[in-house]
Amino acid sequence: MCGICCCVGFSVEHFRKELREDLLYKLRRRGPDSSKQLLKSGVNYQCLFSGHVLHLRGVLTAQPVEDESGNVFLWNGEVFDGVQLEAEDNDTQVMFSSLSACKNESDILSLFSKVQGPWSFIYYQASSHYLWFGRDFFGRRSLLWHFNHLGNSFCLSSVGAQISGLADQWQEVPASGIFQIDLNSAAVSRHVTLKLYPWKYVSKENVTEECSNALTQTAAELPAFVSVVANEDKLYLSKPIVPLNKMLPQAPLETHCRNSSSVPHTRETLGIFLTDEHTKKVVHQFIDVLSVAIKRRVLCLVREENPASKEDLKTCNKANIAILFSGGVDSMVIAALADRHIPLDEPIDLLNVAFVTKRKPGPSVPKVKRKQQTHHEIPSEESSQGAAVVQGPGDAEAPDRVTGRAGLKELQSVNPSRTWNFVEINVSLEELQKLRRARICHLVQPLDTVLDDSIGCAVWFASRGVGWLVSQDAVRPYQSSAKVILTGIGADEQLAGYSRHRVRFQSLGLEGLNEEIAMELGRISSRNLGRDDRVIGDHGKEARFPFLDENVVSFLNSLPVWEKADLSLPRGLGEKLLLRLAAVELGLTTSALLPKRAMQFGSRIAKLEKTDEKASDKCGRLQILP
Structure with a gap:
């Protein structure tokens, strides 16, 4: 778990070289084990990266991390499968090394398609002046964006810094794919173009429909100087799950105790x-x-050594x-x-x-004899x-x-x-x-x-x-x-646990129940x-x-x-x-x-x-x- 943040300014004279204190405080609470900031400047823009690490596995790796080419990476995630990781490895470093080895956009998308586990990330590609960011397919890690209405800055962060009356300025980055911004182009045009690489099934079914839905939903609440476009090469991330089985029974189901409100609750x-x-x-x-x-x-996660004495287990573990x-x-x-x-x-x-x-x-409350503070x-x-x-x-x-x-x-x-x-x-x-x-x-x-x-x-x-x-x-x-x-x-969401599942089943049968389950899983990231x-x-x-x-x-x-x-x-x-x-x-x-x-x-x-x-x-x- 980490608190990650990147603030981008296109107007150097108005760019703040430090984060607001309330935002920094919230990020530090998420990552109490390490805090670090890094400023990167282009000809037309400046980026302030801020990383705050909760150390859970491998060697403590301070963020943001930077390689010899000037690329910068912020990672808030866990690699549970899909990318090779040894027990002693830190996933931030493994992911960054893999990213640095990517030769093109397809390689980047292939990498994130493989990762199983929750993640959000921010990645600055120095040579191309691209900023990449996104959340995993289910949106299990928070990432918000805030666009300054004057058009001279924007911010990505795990948490927001709300101001009275302006709370709606921060919005959740949709978990509809990975986004890319050309920072040089945005600085010159004063228009931020979010290029979307959406999640798709590997099969070609419904590709266009899914893409257009993702674009429409993403663009709905953005200011006028921000737009969302599909990437011109029609590249995408492979969805990490199989499609929902919506098969319906060909004949009435035969089971031992069905269709009876008097079934004993035992x-x-x-x-x-x-x-x-x-x-x-x-x-x-x-x-x-x-x-x-x-x-x-x-x-x-990193576990501390067990106490030497078995007698100490109950008090020390x-x-x-x-x-x-x-x-x-x-x-x-x-x-x-x-x-x-x-x-x-x-x-x-x-x-x-x-x-x-x-x-x-x-x-x-019974008074408990206080032993040594633990x-x-x-x-x-x-x-x-x-x-x-x-x-x-x-x-x-x-x-x-x-x-x-x-x-x-x-x-x-x-x-x-x-x-x-x-x-x-x-x-x-x-x-x-x-x-x-x-x-x-x-x-x-x-x-x-x-x-x-x-x-x-x-x-x-x-x-x-x-x-x-x-x-x-x-x-x-x-x-x-x-x-x-x-x-x-x-x-x-997946096993029809809500009362609304029962309502849908009673009105539209198994077909309606399938649609309700698909909808529940589809909106879990934003809900x-x-x-x-x-x-x-x-x-x-x-x-x-x-x-x-x-x-x-x-x-x-x-x-x-x-x-x-x-x-x-x-x-x-x-x-x-x-x-x-x-x-x-x-x-x-x-x-x-x-x-x-x-x-x-x-x-x-x-x-x-x-x-x-x-x-x-x-x-x-x-x-x-x-």
Whole structure:
């Protein structure tokens, strides 16, 4: 994870040679381990590059990096597959070396087509005065652009620096491909031309249609002096996933328990599906491909040496991996598969957030005899400044807290040898309002709906990881030390987990359900991922999305829709049926039957401040105040 930024000025006398302090502060929070700036000048332009690194793998490599030809590279990503990387390699250096070896545009596109994993990048090609930039196919890493309305500068950045009344100036760079700007040409003409190299299927079907859609969508909100054009050679990046299988059954489906609202909501019902040999095979294929995706995401980071003494394990070993954890089937399956690959002497943090409406009377927090200060008890920056009052355990009984505790017991029974740190994160209305104004609203922007507010705030507090560890005999304050946070986003979109999938199925059948799934996956970059990356990255932590691993998506896309979900079955069974069956096979029988509950309702942040607003309404609480 990194904070990357490039500011380009075409008017030398007005070009600022330093970043605004608030922008620099936000970038440093994303990359606390190294900060560096580099100024490059052409005849007609100047570029200020700023890189801020969160060190996770290989040798710490400060950014921006520059080669002997004057090329400059900023990389915010992870190479999980596709490009050869040894265990000790740093992916920034490997990607830059590969880029420097590229002889033409086709080579550059070929390189980025191969990379499996989340990324955004900025690459300055000195000899041609080209600036390349873009995000991965799913948009798992944030990148924003801001064009000065006088036409004399523009900026690319992982996060924006919003100004009151001007928040709409920053927009997310669409994840529709890679862009190229000829800086010399832009400086002379005072017109920025964004040349797009879009994502395409390797097959030639629908190439023109897809390209025109990408161009139209990208150009919609740009100022008059900025235009988007297709590259004249019709070059493109190869999409990293296979097309969605929209096949429909040729005959009525024959299964054991279909078309009945009276189907018993039990483990036995799911067990009936697993008696079918083909179904069981598909379930195990899914478990295998998801397990590999999670393995890559939990092992690609630098781990400190284990303590010398086994007696010190419990007190000295810290968690490197945390999971956004509700106890629902998505987070439970992630936790169970992560448990397969994370060293057994390493705890796993389960981050469970709840919003407190009113403080409930109850037992006070037991006084815990403070031992020597450890990394577990570092107060948060906010609490150390008096901005946060961490609510005590028992203050919040939100639905996700109840299912989270049940999920903890189930994981403990699956692997009692693992230390599972169930972190109760309770947020008061006062703390929510204070930190939304100070921090979160700037990160959620440019998204601005009530839903963006609810999820953005919930994810920010959860990923901060400041809460309580409650055991049978003690309660203690805790701050998660994990730099990597696994999240289940992508499961609902691909496996028909939302209520709108059921509505579409009821009105238009399997054909309508296929279209809804295709639409959900197509818009996930603009709807969710940039926001979540900015929010989680603000804590100097990296979000990783195993359900959006390229191989996982390709596997799910290859299946006909009825092997993924059966919405003729009731809630808690039919949606995400494939994932529920996988949970049963992993020994997670209780969580396998939990109905889908959105994070904003499970954490009780929805309707906390206003009860009459819709999720799609523009949220006044996100507006930047003077």
